[in-house]
Amino acid sequence: MLExxxxxxxxxxxxxxxLPLTSAPSSAGSPPTxxxxxxxxxxxxxxxxxxxxKMARKRNxxxxxxxxxxxxxxxxxxxxxxxxxEGPYSKAYAKSIACxxxxxxxxxxxxx
Numbered sequence: 411m412l413e414x415x416x417x418x419x420x421x422x423x424x425x426x427x428x429l430p431l432t433s434a435p436s437s438a439g440s441p442p443t444x445x446x447x448x449x450x451x452x453x454x455x456x457x458x459x460x461x462x463x464k465m466a467r468k469r470n471x472x473x474x475x476x477x478x479x480x481x482x483x484x485x486x487x488x489x490x491x492x493x494x495x496e497g498p499y500s501k502a503y504a505k506s507i508a509c510x511x512x513x514x515x516x517x518x519x520x521x522x
Contacts, residue, residue: 452520453504454497457513459488466492472513484521497521 457476458469466478476496481487497504504518 451498451500451503452522453499453501453518454495454521455499455504455508455516456493456495456519457509457516458494459491459515460494461491463492466494469494469513486520486522495519 457473458466459481460466460469463478470476470478473494473496476494478492478494481491481493482489484493487493496507498521499507501518501520508518509516
C-alpha cells in the first residue's frame with residue numbers, strides 16, 4: 411500500500427500533467443511561451459476579436475481563463491485587433507473546449 415505522501419505526489423502529478431503549461435501573457439514582447447506538454451500547443455480558443463480594448467475587456471469578463479492581447483503579436487492572426495482568447499493548447503484540446511454554444515463567434519486559431 412502506498413504511503414500518504416506518495417499518493418499525494420501521484421495525484422499532483424496527474425493534475426499537473428492534465429493542465430497546459432504556459433507563461434503568463436505579457437503586455438509587450440512576444441506571445442505567451444509554451445513551456446511543455448504534448449501535441450504542438452500553438453492553438454488558441456478565440457472568444458472574440460474587437461477594434462476597441464473596451465469591448466475586449468467586456469467580453470473577457472464573461473470568462474475565467476481568457477486573456478486579452480493584440481493580434482499584432484501573433485503572425486497567423488489578422489493585425490489591428492484586440493483578441494480575447496485562451497491557450498495555447500494542442501489543436502485537438504482547443505477544439506474540444508471551444509465554446510461554440512456560449513459565444514457564436516468563438517473559433518480555434520493557431521497563433522504561430
